[in-house]
Amino acid sequence: GAGVSQSPSNKVTEKGKDVELRCDPISGHTALYWYRQSLGQGLEFLIYFQGNSAPDKSGLPSDRFSAERTGGSVSTLTIQRTQQEDSAVYLCASSLGLDRGLGRAEAFFGQGTRLTVV
């Protein structure tokens, strides 16, 4: 597609339920990132996929969070047993990736999924 697409745009869930957030990166982008944006906290890195390499999961806040990327394209971020502190905007971004010279670092962001845990 023309840009990074995220769905749903808004999600309200009950505490303890599992949620799945979807990200469709720009076609041809081999790198994909998930960030979390909380009020007053800026953007917190969660996980990074680069091609077929093992993902960098160093930013995931707990084992309730996981993500996968199927076929090198679409990614799903899953939060199990949601807690109220998980409420935030979850942003996905993609970039050209490691083998594309100076353009590799520039990330393009989706509109985000606003998650509210009640």
Add this chain to the structure above:
Amino acid sequence: AQSVTQLDSQVPVFEEAPVELRCNYSSSVSVYLFWYVQYPNQGLQLLLKYLSGSTLVKGINGFEAEFNKSQTSFHLRKPSVHISDTAEYFCAVSPSGNTPLVFGKGTRLSVIA
């Protein structure tokens, strides 16, 4: 670990006045530097970037930033702001482009009529 410091969490400024949003980063190696803007209820949009070459970088909407390696700074400037510039601005660094962007906490620019 990389870190980015945006020294001002909020900057109020009158319309048509100049503005500078400050950004400092911690790194002793080459980095790529970015400014993103987030308008209310929207995603992040790239404002400008420094990858190499001239240290003065011009971006969209009349913004520019200067890379200062000795001071590890990448301050964002605009000579005359408009009401429509009201938004959150994020500075970000990518060490050599091989790792994800590290963001500052953001600066909320409020332009007052």
